[in-house]
Amino acid sequence: MTMASATVASDLADFEAKDLYSPEVIANPYPYYDALRDKPIQFGLEDYPPGTVPGQDKPYPAWVVLKYHDIIQVCRKPQIFSSRDIMQEESDAPTLMLVNHDDPRHAELRKIAQIAFKPKRVEADITPWMQGVVDRLLDKEDEGEVDFMANLAPDLPALVMTKLIGTPEEDYVLLRRWANAFMVTSDFTTEERNQCNIELWNYYQDAVEQRYADIAAGKDVPDDLMSAFIQAEADGNMLTKEEVIRFCVTLVVAGAETTGYLLGNLIDTLVEEPHFFDELKQDRSLIRPFIEESLRRDGPIQRLHRVCTQDTEIGGTKIREGDWVAIFFASGNRDPEIWERPNDFILKRSNIGRHLTFSHGVHHCMGSGIARNEATQMLNGILDRYSAIEPGSAPRMRQTGGLLNYGLETCPIRLVR
Amino acid sequence: MVTIIAVDRDGEEHRIDARVGEPLMLALRDNDVDVEAVCGGEMSCLTCHVYIDPTWLEQIGKRTGEEADMLDDQLYSHPESRLSCQITISPDLDGLRCTVAPPEG
Numbered sequence: 001m002t003m004a005s006a007t008v009a010s011d012l013a014d015f016e017a018k019d020l021y022s023p024e025v026i027a028n029p030y031p032y033y034d035a036l037r038d039k040p041i042q043f044g045l046e047d048y049p050p051g052t053v054p055g056q057d058k059p060y061p062a063w064v065v066l067k068y069h070d071i072i073q074v075c076r077k078p079q080i081f082s083s084r085d086i087m088q089e090e091s092d093a094p095t096l097m098l099v100n101h102d103d104p105r106h107a108e109l110r111k112i113a114q115i116a117f118k119p120k121r122v123e124a125d126i127t128p129w130m131q132g133v134v135d136r137l138l139d140k141e142d143e144g145e146v147d148f149m150a151n152l153a154p155d156l157p158a159l160v161m162t163k164l165i166g167t168p169e170e171d172y173v174l175l176r177r178w179a180n181a182f183m184v185t186s187d188f189t190t191e192e193r194n195q196c197n198i199e200l201w202n203y204y205q206d207a208v209e210q211r212y213a214d215i216a217a218g219k220d221v222p223d224d225l226m227s228a229f230i231q232a233e234a235d236g237n238m239l240t241k242e243e244v245i246r247f248c249v250t251l252v253v254a255g256a257e258t259t260g261y262l263l264g265n266l267i268d269t270l271v272e273e274p275h276f277f278d279e280l281k282q283d284r285s286l287i288r289p290f291i292e293e294s295l296r297r298d299g300p301i302q303r304l305h306r307v308c309t310q311d312t313e314i315g316g317t318k319i320r321e322g323d324w325v326a327i328f329f330a331s332g333n334r335d336p337e338i339w340e341r342p343n344d345f346i347l348k349r350s351n352i353g354r355h356l357t358f359s360h361g362v363h364h365c366m367g368s369g370i371a372r373n374e375a376t377q378m379l380n381g382i383l384d385r386y387s388a389i390e391p392g393s394a395p396r397m398r399q400t401g402g403l404l405n406y407g408l409e410t411c412p413i414r415l416v417r
Numbered sequence: 418m419v420t421i422i423a424v425d426r427d428g429e430e431h432r433i434d435a436r437v438g439e440p441l442m443l444a445l446r447d448n449d450v451d452v453e454a455v456c457g458g459e460m461s462c463l464t465c466h467v468y469i470d471p472t473w474l475e476q477i478g479k480r481t482g483e484e485a486d487m488l489d490d491q492l493y494s495h496p497e498s499r500l501s502c503q504i505t506i507s508p509d510l511d512g513l514r515c516t517v518a519p520p521e522g
Contacts (some may be wrong), residue, residue, distance in 0.1 A: 076457070112461065255505045288492065288521060350426065353453040353464040353520040364456030 008316050017064035018044035029302060030343070031329035033273065033351060036382040037066040043318045045326055048402050049305050050253060051093030055190045060087055061249070062305060062324035067358070068335035070315045071327045072304060072415050075361040078102060081306035081325060083363060085131035093182065093197045097243060097250045099304075099363065100199045106362065108237050112248065113366060116228035122164060123369050130373065133159050134381035141415065145392050148267050148411035149260075156374055161252050164370070166224030167207050174203065179255070179256035187401055200404060204248040251367070260298035260373045260408025264377050268396060269345055270389050271413055276345075280364035281383045289347045292355070295344055296333045298404045299357030329356035330406060382415075390414040419511035420464045423467075425450045426517055441467075441515070442502035451517045455488045457500040460487060464522060468497040470514035477504060477513075 010034035019025070021138035025032050035232065036042065046059040059063050065071055073251045074081045085100045098109055145151070158172035158179070181188050181196035189197070210229060214221050221227045229244045244330055270277045272275075280286050313319060334342040340349075364373075380388070392412025399409040421435045423445055435444035445452035455468060456462035460483060467502040469477050480488065483502050486496045498518065505509075 114460065114483065119485065124489075193442075217452075284490070292521070294487055350520070352457065356455075357454070358462065360426075360455045361457040362459060364461045367460055368461065 002242070016040045016047070017042035017046070018061070020045050021271045025140065026400045026403050027398040029136060029403070029406065030334055033066050033328065033334065036064070036075045037331060037335060041070070041314055042063055044325075048293055048328070049088055050099075050404065051085075051088045051096070052091045053093070053190055053197075057087060057193070057275075062315075062326040063319055064218075065314055066331040066335075068332035069339045071329060071332040072360055074325060074327050075359065075363070078106075080309055080312050081245045082309050083304075084307060085305065086307065092251050093195060094201050094246055096253070097247045098366070099194055099250060103415050108234070109239075109243075109347070110366075111234040112232045112237060112239060113229075115232040115234060116225055117366055119223070119369055121223075121228070122289065122357065122367075123373050126160070126163060126378065127373060127409070130156075130160065130162060130377045134377045138381050138385055141401045143338055143386070143415045143417050145412060145414050147392070148413055149264050149408050150410075152315065152378075153267075153408075153411070155261040156263065156378060157371075159254045159367045159369065160259075160374055161255055164225050164252070165251060166211075166222050166226045167247050168201075171203075174199070175252050175256055179253050183255040183257045183402065183404055200252065201245070204252075205373040206244045206249065208241060220398055240274065253366075254287070255367050256369060258300045258405060261405050262312065262371060262375055264408040264411050265298040265300065265327055265406070266291065266294050266375060266379065266410060267382075267389065267411060267413065269298070271391055273345060273397070274388065274390075276347075277383075277389060279347075280379065281387075284330060284380065284383070286347060287376055287379050288372070289352070290379070291372055293345055293347055294353045294375075295357040296339070296349075296352060296355035297343070298406060299330055299333055301357060302330040302403055302406055304359070329359065332356045386415050386417060388416040390416060419506060419508060419513075421506075421510070422512065422514040423443075423448070423450045424514070425504070425514040426519060435510075437506050437508055439506055440505040441506055441510075441513075442500075444506070445501055445515075447515070452501065453520075454502060456502075457463075460484065460500060460502065463487060463491060463500070465500060465501040466491065466521075467501045467515040468495055468516040468518055469499050470516075471497060472509075473513050473514050476509065492521055 015035045021060050043063050044061045045064050046061050048054050048059055082102050084098050140215040154176050158175040161175055162169050162172050174184050178196045178367055181193045211226050229239055229247050303326045307320055308323045310321050336342050358368040392414055396408055396411045397410045399407055418436050423431045423432050423433055431450050433444055433448040440458055442454045446454040453464040455464050484500050488498050
């Protein structure tokens with residue numbers, strides 16, 4: 001342990017899990033996880049699942065689970081730790097597909113989604129298009145000082161979602177805004193958040209209804225995810241129209257903002273430790289290990305919630321049926337019991353496959369391949385074009401709006417040809 | 418129950434028991450031979466990737482379409498590559514030998 005982290009740990013000896021929802025923790029939650037991880041799990045964190053509206057919906061207090069093995073235990077027992085989100089259901093926000101379903105319906109839906117989500121469709125087929133988009137975005141920025149979080153980071157994932165789902169590309173600006181509002185990260189007023197949720201729903205409702213009509217009229221429809229969701233059938237099951245709309249909404253909110261933060265965190269490391277830039281430029285096979293280690297150490301998604309369907313226990317602490325549990329993947333990703341020097345950025349860790357950023361078990365992120373693909377194309381585009389990335393004239397600031405994501409609000413950098 | 422011979426990433430050989438009717442992935446994951454299987458068999462994470470010993474390939478059968486799609490783009494994909502979550506243990510797989518593939522990261 002370094003002197004600095006020893007000091008932080010002793011300062012935080014009395015820190016309680018219920019205080020995690022505060023701006024200074026959200027900006028850098030990791031010292032706080034360290035202070036709590038080896039204590040018995042604590043109850044009382046009130047924070048907001050995706051889609052809910054602070055100031056309007058009332059959060060349920062939750063147990064805070066921070067140890068790697070405890071998180072795994074929760075993830076491997078979906079029948080005890082349910083993903084149904086009562087708070088989201090009670091709110092006006094659309095509930096998410098798969099993310100908030102339990103078996104047996106989850107398994108049925110996942111099977112249908114898997115048909116639509118063929119790796120070829122969402123990865124190989126769109127890679128050349130994605131490379132073109134990255135080129136276009138970098139052309140616009142050219143060189144010199146740029147805030148990476150202003151356009152480069154959020155635009156790529158939003159554009160990818162328009163392409164994959166099959167709506168006009170120029171609507172990506174709308175998608176960006178809606179995803180931000182839904183994920184409870186950025187500063188929105190209650191009214192703005194509600195308005196965004198309504199617009200998001202209406203947008204996909206219109207698009208999906210049009211597509212059903214086109215299919216019914218025998219028109220040729222594009223081979224995109226929207227058509228695939230409508231037409232996919234597994235074991236005699238198909239999606240209802242409402243489920244197709246909810247799938248589109250889920251993809252946008254799950255895929256747009258989180259990936260933007262991932263891209264920002266990758267760039268942050270390249271600026272912080274410039275030797276990685278040179279190593280990656282010389283050997284592109286290091287890009288994938290670089291992305292994986294960033295996903296582990298700085299994975300954007302911090303935690304998701306589960307609800308207990310029966311009395312149970314986690315790490316020796318008894319918890320009751322109906323209790324909420326917040327599982328902190330990001331804390332598991334820095335648990336020293338699993339990771340050597342967990343705060344250091346180390347390429348090619350032998351156990352890197354164990355990171356929890358895309359969750360663990362039946363709810364493992366179906367879009368993980370898309371996120372990795374976007375990260376790969378962005379890094380390749382930057383490495384092709386520039387000789388270095390230097391710090392910009394102002395410091396890089398972390399967002400403090402919500403505990404769901406660890407990511408940058410601003411990332412001023414200098415792109416050097 | 419059948420016996421599987423699994424070679425971990427350090428080249429060490431393990432003889433492990435596998436239950437008939439269950440995915441090979443479960444036996445590998447639960448015996449700590451470097452198979453993380455983080456998605457639990459959803460064909461989503463690629464962390465249960467193994468190489469099947471060539472003498473067993475015919476017995477094991479071909480990859481499914483989606484599995485082949487998943488494996489195609491991988492750095493360490495070989496002709497003997499399979500996702501162990503997609504292989505169901507049957508009595509005639511007694512003695513199956515496989516090697517855990519390197520992590521993609």
